[in-house]
Amino acid sequence: MTWCLLCHESIQSAHSFSSLISPQQKKMLCETCQSSFKGLSEPLCKRCGRMLNELPIAYYEGEYCIDCVQWKKKKSPLIRNYSLYKYNNFSKELMALFKYRGDYEFHKAFTVDFARLYKLYSPENPVLVPIPLSDERMYERGFNQAEALASLLPAEVAYPLTRKHTEKQAKKTREERLQNHRVFELVDPELVTNRNVILIDDLYTTGVTLHEAALCLKDVAAAIYSFTIYR
Numbered sequence: 001m002t003w004c005l006l007c008h009e010s011i012q013s014a015h016s017f018s019s020l021i022s023p024q025q026k027k028m029l030c031e032t033c034q035s036s037f038k039g040l041s042e043p044l045c046k047r048c049g050r051m052l053n054e055l056p057i058a059y060y061e062g063e064y065c066i067d068c069v070q071w072k073k074k075k076s077p078l079i080r081n082y083s084l085y086k087y088n089n090f091s092k093e094l095m096a097l098f099k100y101r102g103d104y105e106f107h108k109a110f111t112v113d114f115a116r117l118y119k120l121y122s123p124e125n126p127v128l129v130p131i132p133l134s135d136e137r138m139y140e141r142g143f144n145q146a147e148a149l150a151s152l153l154p155a156e157v158a159y160p161l162t163r164k165h166t167e168k169q170a171k172k173t174r175e176e177r178l179q180n181h182r183v184f185e186l187v188d189p190e191l192v193t194n195r196n197v198i199l200i201d202d203l204y205t206t207g208v209t210l211h212e213a214a215l216c217l218k219d220v221a222a223a224i225y226s227f228t229i230y231r
Helices: 017-021 031-035 066-073 089-100 104-121 135-141 145-150 174-178 208-217
Strands: 078-085 126-130 161-163 184-186 196-203 223-230
Touching: 078 104, 078 208, 089 104, 089 196, 104 145, 104 223, 126 145, 145 196, 161 208, 184 208, 196 208, 208 223
Parallel strands: 078 223, 126 196, 196 223
Antiparallel strands: 161 184
16 A cells, blocks of 8 residues: 555556556556645746746746746856746645755655756756755754755765755745845865756745755856756
8 A cells, every 4th residue: 555645545446457567667656645746837937937927017027937037147057947836825834845844755755746847957977956945954853855855866866065054934024035145155176167956946936046046056067957846
């Protein structure tokens, strides 16, 4: 018997002749929980993947949201962010379980879909760079959720960055998040020199975390992308 990672109800497996010939990957979620994840629908911002049809006209220019227009002016080297799902109330509850209540096994719920995202959009010969936590935050949680997600993908993982301790992003207003606070330091540039980097994180909101990390790698990486679960 297999149990859903989220609601802990049993998962009913459909048995057929075709499934015996070509067995699919083990399901981690029941149909009810799986259907609660909402995908992103076009049109999307061509840089961050935000759903443009949810924004007022004044908040996007052509194929780009206004935030990405500003990041372009700041010369952020982050070429494109790719995400799986829309960040909604269901997602917020799940991320609280994952990050703040220490449910490490939860990252396995994304095994199939995160691998699919990687297969569709990864550049040639990439190196994965999980967004680091500060020592203090690592001590609080016991694990880094970005490292857990990176472990799902079939690529080399590197740790060229360290992070200073700051207030949690969730406690900051949007304006406070958008202010430039250089929280990352490049400590081992050789790990990513002339490599195609994929930054890994759980969530893209304002993009500050990912863009700041990308700016630290700007002078050494060949190209920089990011993969997140939620947008």
